[in-house]
Amino acid sequence: MVELAKNLLADDLDELFHALAHAARRDMLIRLAERELTIGELSAPLAMSLAAASKHVKILEASGLVRRTVQGRRHVCRLQPAALASAAAWLKFYERHWNERLDALEDLFRTDPTEAQ
Amino acid sequence: MVELAKNLLADDLDELFHALAHAARRDMLIRLAERELTIGELSAPLAMSLAAASKHVKILEASGLVRRTVQGRRHVCRLQPAALASAAAWLKFYERHWNERLDALEDLFRTDPTEAQ
DNA sequence: AGCAAGCTCAACCATATGGTTGAACTTACG
DNA sequence: CGTAAGTTCAACCATATGGTTGAGCTTGCT
Numbered sequence: 001m002v003e004l005a006k007n008l009l010a011d012d013l014d015e016l017f018h019a020l021a022h023a024a025r026r027d028m029l030i031r032l033a034e035r036e037l038t039i040g041e042l043s044a045p046l047a048m049s050l051a052a053a054s055k056h057v058k059i060l061e062a063s064g065l066v067r068r069t070v071q072g073r074r075h076v077c078r079l080q081p082a083a084l085a086s087a088a089a090w091l092k093f094y095e096r097h098w099n100e101r102l103d104a105l106e107d108l109f110r111t112d113p114t115e116a117q
Numbered sequence: 118m119v120e121l122a123k124n125l126l127a128d129d130l131d132e133l134f135h136a137l138a139h140a141a142r143r144d145m146l147i148r149l150a151e152r153e154l155t156i157g158e159l160s161a162p163l164a165m166s167l168a169a170a171s172k173h174v175k176i177l178e179a180s181g182l183v184r185r186t187v188q189g190r191r192h193v194c195r196l197q198p199a200a201l202a203s204a205a206a207w208l209k210f211y212e213r214h215w216n217e218r219l220d221a222l223e224d225l226f227r228t229d230p231t232e233a234q
Numbered sequence: 235a236g237c238a239a240g241c242t243c244a245a246c247c248a249t250a251t252g253g254t255t256g257a258a259c260t261t262a263c264g
Numbered sequence: 265c266g267t268a269a270g271t272t273c274a275a276c277c278a279t280a281t282g283g284t285t286g287a288g289c290t291t292g293c294t
């Protein structure tokens with residue numbers, strides 16, 4: 001997991017987190033967790049045009065979170081959990097680090113309150 | 118944890134993930150895991166002006182990831198791990214969901230390959 | 235008092251983002 | 265064959281983002 005986190009290029013993480021930083025795209029991801037969906041199905045519940053939704057899908061694709069297969073005139077999208085795992089790995093790695101830091105601070109506070117500030 | 122993920126407003130998540138979607142800001146967070154740092158210290162290793170770095174810190178603050186305390190003319194920043202936990206919670210919640218989905222697909226594939234595609 | 239340090243603020247700029255609309259292309263179907 | 269369905273593409277627009285520079289404000293030091 002640490003390896004995973006370290007091997008991620010900054011640009012990849014930029015794209016990943018940016019892909020997650022929009023409610024419409026997160027909504028798509030959540031629904032894609034249930035089943036594969038076409039562009040039209042993905043766009044339907046969203047308050048925007050199909051073209052706009054299509055752009056969001058393209059961003060998800062670029063980030064690696066979603067993959068598309070063209071079936072006739074329909075573009076079927078499915079989740080790519082591996083990419084998501086990369087973002088989770090980054091967070092988990094540093095989250096652990098931060099928690100250790102927190103624990104250390106708490107220890108310090110317990111033993112010698114004057115040094116905690 | 119589920120509660121945590123559900124209680125997050127979309128706007129908050131937008132801000133959180135957006136804050137994480139820039140290498141300079143992630144670098145700041147990583148270094149803030151070690152110790153508190155001033156704006157100047159945060160900006161020093163980055164290839165940008167102090168003013169630019171200051172803007173990044175402001176974005177981190179707005180997302181809740183960092184908190185600042187003014188000590189004289191120095192602005193000291195420290196990590197706010199709770200906010201980070203929110204992002205992690207969101208990812209973890211859906212990651213689990215996605216993994217279950219993956220497992221289900223694998224099962225399907227094992228028992229009846231024709232239905233898996 | 236006077237000056238340097240540490241930041242913020244405002245103005246500005248280029249490019250990215252997120253949306254729209256209308257035209258075009260490919261595929262399915264009667 | 266003709267037409268509707270499902271998408272993309274291109275042009276356009278407003279606003280956001282990420283950077284710069286220069287001025288200005290506090291605070292600390294001598």
